[in-house]
Amino acid sequence: MADRKATLTVDGLEKPIELPVYSGTAGPDVIDVRGLGAEGLFTFDPGFMATSSCESAITYIDGGKGVLLHRGYPIEQLAEHSNFVEMSYMLLFGELPTEAQYKDFEARVRTHTMVHEQLANFFKGFRRDAHPMSILCGVVGGLAAFYHDHLDITKQEDREISAIRLIAKMPTIAAMSHKYNIGQPFNYPRNDLNYAENFLYMMFSNPCEPYEINPVYAKAMDRIFMLHADHEQNASTSTVRLAGSTGANPFACISSGIAALWGPAHGGANEAVLNMLDEIGDDSEDNIQRFIDRAKDKDDPFKLMGFGHRVYRNFDPRAKVMKETCDEVLAELGLGDDPQLKIAKRLEQIALEDEYFIERKLYPNVDFYSGIILKAMGIPTNMFTVIFAVSRTIGWISHWNEMISESYKIGRPRQMYIGHTQRDYPAE
Ligand code: CMC
Numbered sequence: 001m002a003d004r005k006a007t008l009t010v011d012g013l014e015k016p017i018e019l020p021v022y023s024g025t026a027g028p029d030v031i032d033v034r035g036l037g038a039e040g041l042f043t044f045d046p047g048f049m050a051t052s053s054c055e056s057a058i059t060y061i062d063g064g065k066g067v068l069l070h071r072g073y074p075i076e077q078l079a080e081h082s083n084f085v086e087m088s089y090m091l092l093f094g095e096l097p098t099e100a101q102y103k104d105f106e107a108r109v110r111t112h113t114m115v116h117e118q119l120a121n122f123f124k125g126f127r128r129d130a131h132p133m134s135i136l137c138g139v140v141g142g143l144a145a146f147y148h149d150h151l152d153i154t155k156q157e158d159r160e161i162s163a164i165r166l167i168a169k170m171p172t173i174a175a176m177s178h179k180y181n182i183g184q185p186f187n188y189p190r191n192d193l194n195y196a197e198n199f200l201y202m203m204f205s206n207p208c209e210p211y212e213i214n215p216v217y218a219k220a221m222d223r224i225f226m227l228h229a230d231h232e233q234n235a236s237t238s239t240v241r242l243a244g245s246t247g248a249n250p251f252a253c254i255s256s257g258i259a260a261l262w263g264p265a266h267g268g269a270n271e272a273v274l275n276m277l278d279e280i281g282d283d284s285e286d287n288i289q290r291f292i293d294r295a296k297d298k299d300d301p302f303k304l305m306g307f308g309h310r311v312y313r314n315f316d317p318r319a320k321v322m323k324e325t326c327d328e329v330l331a332e333l334g335l336g337d338d339p340q341l342k343i344a345k346r347l348e349q350i351a352l353e354d355e356y357f358i359e360r361k362l363y364p365n366v367d368f369y370s371g372i373i374l375k376a377m378g379i380p381t382n383m384f385t386v387i388f389a390v391s392r393t394i395g396w397i398s399h400w401n402e403m404i405s406e407s408y409k410i411g412r413p414r415q416m417y418i419g420h421t422q423r424d425y426p427a428e
Contacts, residue, residue, distance in 0.1 A: 006031045010041065017041075026060050042414045052233075053411070054241065058091060058398055059232040063311035068318060070230060071095070079321045084225040085109055085195050088167055088394040091230055092401065112168035113189035113198065115176075116146045123180045132177035132386045133262045139173050140166075141255030151249045153404055162250040163397045170390040171195065175202030178383050196221040199390070203379070216332040217377050223325045224370055227318040228388050230395030236260040236267065240396040241403055242411040250400060257396045258389045264305065267392070270384040272305035273344075273371035280347075283339045288346050296356045306368030307351055313361045322369035329373050344372055 004021040017039055020032040030052045033043050045051045060069040068075040071090050078087055082096075089097045089105045097105060122139050144151065147165065150158045176186045179202075187202040196218045205211035231237070239260035243253040261267035280291050294302040309316055335341060348364050351357040367388075374384050 004029075008036075013039070024055075027062070037414075042416070044416050048238075053238060054233065054403065055406075056232065056399065056402060057094070058402060059230045059395070061232055061311050063309070063313050066312060066315040066317045066320075068231075075227065075317055076321055079223055079226055082226065083195075084222050084229065084391075084394075087226055087229055091394050091398040092163055108164050109168045109195065110191050112165050113172050113191060115143075115169050115172055119143070119146070119173075120176070120186060123176060126180065128181065128183060130181070132174070132181060132382055133258065133268075133389070135177040135180065136173060136386055136389060137255050137258045137262075139177070140170070140258060141252055143169070144249045144251035147251075153247065153249065156405070159250070159401050159404060163394075163401060166250065166254055166393050166397055170393045171199040172202060174383070174386045174390050175199060177386060178203055178380065181380075181382070194218070194222075196225060203383075214332070216329060220325050220329050220373055220377065223321065224373065224387060225391040227322055227366055227370070228391035230392070230398065233399075234266065235263070236392065237396055237399050240400055244400045244403055245408055245411040250397060253400055254393060254396055257392070261389055261392060262385060267367075267385045267388040269305050269365070270367040270371040270374070270388060271381050273368055274340075274375055274381045274384070276305045277340045277343050280343050283343045283346070285346075288343060288350065292347070292350050292354065296354075304347065304351060304357075304362070306371065307357065307364055308360070308362040309365045312363070312365070315363050316365045318366035319364055319369055322366050322373070323364075326369040326373045326376075329376050333376055335376055338376075340375070341372060344368070 003023075006019045006021050008017045008019060010017070017036065019035065021029050022032060023029045036043065043051070058071065060072075061067065070078060070087065071094060073082075073090075073096075082090075085106050086097060086102055088109070089102065119139065119142070122142055123135065126135050126138075143165070147162065150161050152158045172189050179186050184206055187205050189198050190201055191198075193201055193213070197213045200213050200217060200221060201211060233241075236257040240253045240257040243256040244250070248256075264272040276291075280288060291302070292304070294300045295304045330341065348368070351362065351364070357363075370388075371381075371384055374387065375381065379387065
């Protein structure tokens, strides 16, 4: 209930409008503007700079302080003590699982990893050089065709099994999109492996050679999954909610999230970081400075990919944890002298010292480091955003489930119309 009111005075209106003000458990208070429509007014907030689109109890971010909490737990603590599957349970159901609940959930995820054999045929419709993100958008949307019997979104049981299927099958589909790309046979999942190990196995194993899973890589992979699992109402999550608000099935909704994630300003940034390092190429001081100058030049569209964030205006807490993992992986591989990594380190240093970046609070974000780790582990650049999508699926489906579990309305924004007013079609 609103315990406070905001009063809006608008030139030309007879009397001020009173709007309820609500407080969440943390974060800025919100002004409920829903009544404005009846007064013939809309709010105007392109880019959603100050708009709460929903109530949510899943994730909290304080961008100024660099705080990220999932169900109240700080990301740093989760990264240290939890794992991706446990975190998935918590995001979906609200609490950390008991031992028995964890065992049951983990077993359900583990035994739903295989995809219908017919699904493998979908891949053949794509060119071999198709970007794995385009394959992922299509194939995940197509999953709905296999589960007609469990698509009643009003039933909790159906929503739950769809969530489990999605979490379990995303690594399989992701790895298949890579194998298709490089012309190798698909690997069936191995359910004796844990989530991260299984993904690495399906990505890198081939029938001709034994594949040993490096535990440092498996730990790094699980961390990458955890650090990308959810991030409240970002562009792709909002896309999933909007699609879901029409009553669309969960597989179609997740496919829409994958499409939104693909953009370089969002999940595509990890791939863009590596493309940028390639473009910079030469690790000489003069050349790196030239690119820093380009990033600062308003007339040049070039941006330092992996720097800046809409919400974090101080530091990205995920980047801090990711940087530690990055150092661990690079130490394991003895890659200190890699020229591309040298460029990355130099960019990080210059950006942290340069007035332009300091003034605008542009710090390296999670994708700056995740891109470097994935590259070091031998994951091809075009798979980086796919891996982000595998991780974020649990966030998307948790938000979708949260929305569908409560009463909700179709998402239907309005606009400030600036086109022609009515005019007559020219007479002959
Ligand atoms: N390089 C150079 N200048 C930048 C950058 C950058 N990466 N990011 C922002 N700026 C400048 C921008 O030009 C503007 O300058 P001015 O005030 O002089 O006009 C100022 O900083 C504020 O930027 P903005 O564009 O208003 O900020 P935004 O909140 O709209 O955009 C962003 C945030 C993440 C889209 C943007 O920082 C960006 O494009 N970064 C590079 C892409 C990237 O790394 N994205 C991944 C985000 S983390 C993963 C995820 O959660 O999806």
